[in-house]
Amino acid sequence: MSSVRPNRRREPQQDRSRRTVERIVDAAARVLERDGYRAASTNRIAAEAGVSPGSLYQYFGDRDALLEAVTARFVARFEEQLVPALRRAVREDQVAATTSVIDAVLAALEQQAPLLRALVARIPPERQAELTRAIRERVTDYVFGTLARQHVELSPDALDRLTWVVVELAQSLPLRYVVDAPPIPREAFVADVARLVLAHVAGVVADEGAIAS
């Protein structure tokens, strides 16, 4: 139904134009943070970037493509910071690794807290789901892989069930923590979430063992 919409209308070839694209995405993020989604019109973003509307449309097919680029960059930066931490965590024991991962997710979200708040609370449209989905995919792959390795005895169904809840714990809770900023010390929160994850894994493993025997 929806025709193929190119995110980019033209691929920048000179440094000059690459900088222009950066400036536009920067400006879009800034306007989104400051003034919200409604006010983030293409003309306004172009003005904020010090660029003409025509230039904007040389690189972005339409308004949505531009806003999508903002969330894409958010996700890229999130991943960029998270992946090394995940790699490091592999060498730790289960308890330490769990804590490290929670901490890393939280840190990666905190890095871009203002934009995150804007994206979550100031409501981009049909595309907001894409943001959380994109973040979740990254974490899901890792969590599923780790759990599958550590608990080869679990059935695929149990693994799915386990993974979904663990990802929610390891991702939704930190996300809400950053957005809401509740009066809970950071370390206490990380410890709480890590304990929840470990308790849940142990619980489901015990359940499955009870069924199997």
Next chain:
Amino acid sequence: MSSVRPNRRREPQQDRSRRTVERIVDAAARVLERDGYRAASTNRIAAEAGVSPGSLYQYFGDRDALLEAVTARFVARFEEQLVPALRRAVREDQVAATTSVIDAVLAALEQQAPLLRALVARIPPERQAELTRAIRERVTDYVFGTLARQHVELSPDALDRLTWVVVELAQSLPLRYVVDAPPIPREAFVADVARLVLAHVAGVVADEGAIAS
């Protein structure tokens, strides 16, 4: 900063007009579900309701006031269904009560699943935060009260910390469950969340006890 914006421009006095208001809110919810936020223009909603734009503006000050009425009705219906269940849960023991509450929250959300999905995923604007905040407030009051009664030994700080996480577990997880519809049997999910809540409460209580002694 924001001037006082009356949600209602005129209070309906005849049955006829009360029905009109209902039809408008119904239509708004329907368009939101079917076509998303962008397409939910006032003219479109009026047409869907079989009503003229003028009539719409007799009862709603502006577009946002109308969309706010949609989420307000969602929250009202949610509460309407949840409160009796909470009252019933008071008479049960801790484990049963926890399970009952999780189940009740889930059921109340499932009741309006399509609209919930639209409100969460199809992104109303700066007001989406209000939806989750409104829901959360209802649950928070209950959770805080219950925990305070059961654990008088806890410090106010510990209670806050406990309440925030428990509310996230009891509300965010079910909400995501309804929106995402993951491949997890309902009863297993409810049991998992209940166990998580109980484990977390026990954990924090143990922590505090260790500090106090």
Next chain:
DNA sequence: GAGTAAAGTGAGCGAATGCTCGCCTTCTAC
């Protein structure tokens, strides 16, 4: 059934927005 208030109508205004296009400027290759 006359008078009045409430409810409802819908053509259309003013403003804003997304986006275009003809034109100019800068860069690159030779």
Next chain:
DNA sequence: GTAGAAGGCGAGCATTCGCTCACTTTACTC
């Protein structure tokens, strides 16, 4: 130095949308 491509410009077009207002219809009161 120059041709041609890439990049940039911005006035303005087409469209849409929120909202109004002069008017009609319906309901209530006595």
